[in-house]
Amino acid sequence: MRAVRGGTGGGQKAGIMRLTRSQSRQRNRDALIDAALVEMAERGYQQARLDDIAERAELTTGAVYSIFGSKRNLLLAVVSRYADELDGHLAELSDPRLSLSEVLTGCADAFHQVATASDARRRFAFELELAGLMLRDPTVLSLTTSGRLAELFVGRRHKDGEVTHEQAEQVAPALAALLGGLVRRAVLEPGTVDLEYFRRSALALTCLLRT
The missing domain is CATH 1.10.10.60 (Homeodomain-like)
Incomplete structure (x- = not known):
C-alpha cells in the first residue's frame, strides 16, 4: 500500500x-x-x-x-500455498479426541468446500497441469496432500481399536484420490455430488482397516 x-x-x-x-x-x-x-x-x-x-x-x-x-521455485510456492490453504480447512481435525469417522467426515467437508468455492474451476485447471508436473518432479509430489492426511489418522479410534501408522498410510492416498476425484466431478458437473455424498464416500474407506 x-x-x-x-x-x-x-x-x-x-x-x-x-x-x-x-x-x-x-x-x-x-x-x-x-x-x-x-x-x-x-x-x-x-x-x-x-x-x-x-x-x-x-x-x-x-x-x-x-x-x-526461478520459475520452478515460483511454481513450488504456488503448490505450497494451495496445500497450506487445504491444511487450513483441515486444522481443526488435529484434535486428538476426534474419532476416525469424525476426521474422515471433516476431510470430506473440507474437500467439498474446495469444490464449491468461487475459484474452483481455476484451481481445477491448475491441478490438471500439476498432475503432469508431478510425474517429472518428485519435489512437487512431496508437497501434495496424501502425506498430510496420513498424519491426521494415526491413533484415531475406530471400532477395532486405533489406527496404526501402516493403516494411516493405506487410507490417506485412497482418501486423497477419492475426494480429489469427487472435487473434479463437482467442478465439471455441478450438482451431481453433494456434501452427503462426499461424506458417505469418505466413510466407506474404513473398510481398508480390516486385516
Missing part, C-alpha cells in the same frame, strides 16, 4: 503507514503467487511467461527473480 501525502500542515502523511521492507516483500510475494496460479491454470506451466505473471501482479520480472529465484 503506497503512502499518501497529506494536504495540510507541512505535508504530513494521511492515515496510511508506509510498509516495511519485509511487509512489502511479502505483499509482492503473495501477488506473484496469485498471478502465477491464474497464468499457469490458463496457459499451463510451460507456456506461462514470467513477464505475463509479473504484469498481472503489477510488478517487474526482476521482482520474480528477486523473491523466488
